[in-house]
Amino acid sequence: MKTIYRPTWTEINQDALIHNIDFFEKMNPNKIMIPVIKANAYGHGAINVMKVLYEKGIRYAAVSLLEEAMELRAAFDDLDILMLGPIMPDDLPVASMHRIEITVYDQMIYDAIMSSSDWLICHIKVDSGMSRYGFKKPNEVAKMVEGLQLANHVSLKGIYTHFATANDDEVFYQKQLSHFKKVLKAIKTKPLMIHISNSSSTLKYEKDYDFTTHYRLGISLYGLSLDQPKPDLMPVMSLKSKVAQIKELLPGDCVGYGATYCVSEPERIAILPIGYADGFLRRNKTGHVEIHGTKYKIVGIICMDACFIKVDETVHEGDTATLFGGIISADDVAKRLGTINYEVCTSISYRVPRRLTGGNHD
Numbered sequence: 279m280k281t282i283y284r285p286t287w288t289e290i291n292q293d294a295l296i297h298n299i300d301f302f303e304k305m306n307p308n309k310i311m312i313p314v315i316k317a318n319a320y321g322h323g324a325i326n327v328m329k330v331l332y333e334k335g336i337r338y339a340a341v342s343l344l345e346e347a348m349e350l351r352a353a354f355d356d357l358d359i360l361m362l363g364p365i366m367p368d369d370l371p372v373a374s375m376h377r378i379e380i381t382v383y384d385q386m387i388y389d390a391i392m393s394s395s396d397w398l399i400c401h402i403k404v405d406s407g408m409s410r411y412g413f414k415k416p417n418e419v420a421k422m423v424e425g426l427q428l429a430n431h432v433s434l435k436g437i438y439t440h441f442a443t444a445n446d447d448e449v450f451y452q453k454q455l456s457h458f459k460k461v462l463k464a465i466k467t468k469p470l471m472i473h474i475s476n477s478s479s480t481l482k483y484e485k486d487y488d489f490t491t492h493y494r495l496g497i498s499l500y501g502l503s504l505d506q507p508k509p510d511l512m513p514v515m516s517l518k519s520k521v522a523q524i525k526e527l528l529p530g531d532c533v534g535y536g537a538t539y540c541v542s543e544p545e546r547i548a549i550l551p552i553g554y555a556d557g558f559l560r561r562n563k564t565g566h567v568e569i570h571g572t573k574y575k576i577v578g579i580i581c582m583d584a585c586f587i588k589v590d591e592t593v594h595e596g597d598t599a600t601l602f603g604g605i606i607s608a609d610d611v612a613k614r615l616g617t618i619n620y621e622v623c624t625s626i627s628y629r630v631p632r633r634l635t636g637g638n639h640d
């Protein structure tokens with residue numbers, strides 16, 4: 279039965295995703311990838327993305343929230359699922375029941391874990407300089423590790439940290455790395471899994487590390503990056519909508535809320551059924567969309583469910599517009615909005631269907 283009716287959608291290119299997986303597996307043949315599929319796989323659709331990863335033999339995933347972890351667990355019974363975000367003490371039984379690996383990030387949760395009667399799989403988080411979650415002092419981490427290793431109801435599976443500047447500030451990156459190494463040195467029996475890299479760190483440094491076992495890959499799995507030069511990756515997501523109506527404007531006619539765009543000569547305006555409630559933010563009003571390989575200007579103010587494009591006589595009702603993921607990239611949109619490609623993808627709202635393309639899904 280048909281469940282999707284609206285002519286606005288994202289295409290999630292399975293072939294591009296596979297290309298990106300192969301790219302990293304070739305780069306790091308001796309390490310295991312942990313795909314980061316939090317925030318609905320950076321907006322790409324967690325379950326569909328995980329299906330592709332699973333078919334490629336990947337059996338690990340990292341998310342941020344317990345809700346995200348449980349959604350994955352319901353679909354993949356034999357997946358190792360690491361929750362990167364903070365868990366609340368009351369929720370430890372839920373993590374245990376669903377076999378979710380949790381992050382030990384501060385004293386409060388350490389105490390709750392130690393006094394829990396549930397079987398818990400843990401990774402200890404080191405704050406090596408980002409001042410986000412985790413323990414900082416080497417001796418403090420060593421004590422926690424020992425405590426967790428002695429607890430009969432705990433499996434301390436891994437230790438990890440996260441970098442703040444792997445894509446740009448090498449000096450700060452090295453400072454974090456050396457802090458993490460100091461922490462490792464203080465630990466008598468190291469956990470089996472050691473994972474420190476995000477996308478930028480994986481691209482630049484991971485192959486030189488002999489002490490890590492896994493790497494956590496987010497944005498570059500989806501073919502995007504903050505690094506320069508851009509790595510040889512393929513963007514996975516494109517955002518599309520079909521022209522719902524063409525308006526032939528006469529001199530003096532105005533467009534949209536606020537009547538901010540008025541014409542002094544005849545113009546053709548295409549209305550796309552996509553707006554800010556879909557994550558196509560009002561600040562896009564200075565941008566362009568692609569139709570038939572040509573860029574056309576967005577005019578007027580973007581509505582909740584629609585936006586206006588100034589077009590020529592070659593554009594017709596029913597034609598497909600690509601808002602990004604074609605000749606206009608997610609990076610172009612990010613630049614337009616004064617943000618990063620991560621935010622462009624994760625902003626696409628739940629109202630926009632994610633269609634898997636490529637492979638045998640076309």
Ligand SMILES: Cc1ncc(COP(=O)(O)O)c(C=O)c1O
Binds near residue numbers: 362495
């Ligand atoms: C703890 C942690 N690891 C890995 C990642 C993946 O980072 P990236 O998307 O830059 O690869 C993130 C993303 O924010 C994260 O928070």
